[in-house]
Amino acid sequence: MSRFNAQVVCMAAERDAQKVKKAFLQLVHADLIENTERIEPIPAALLTRMQRLRARARANRNCSDLLEG
Numbered sequence: 001m002s003r004f005n006a007q008v009v010c011m012a013a014e015r016d017a018q019k020v021k022k023a024f025l026q027l028v029h030a031d032l033i034e035n036t037e038r039i040e041p042i043p044a045a046l047l048t049r050m051q052r053l054r055a056r057a058r059a060n061r062n063c064s065d066l067l068e069g
Contacts (some may be wrong), residue, residue: 032039
């Protein structure tokens with residue numbers, strides 16, 4: 001039994017994914033530069049809701065029951 005957990009990655013697909021990510025980040029950057037007046041902090045209520053959702057997701061991942069359906 002091997003002690004290593006190796007994963008084979010298709011470099012062409014990885015490069016394509018990186019190009020897509022780069023294009024998206026360039027779009028976001030341009031939008032932020034052009035519309036600085038729209039930048040606002042995340043409301044505390046939204047952060048609280050996100051924390052609750054993460055906690056529920058973590059609990060669901062730890063649940064060992066599998067549901068079919």
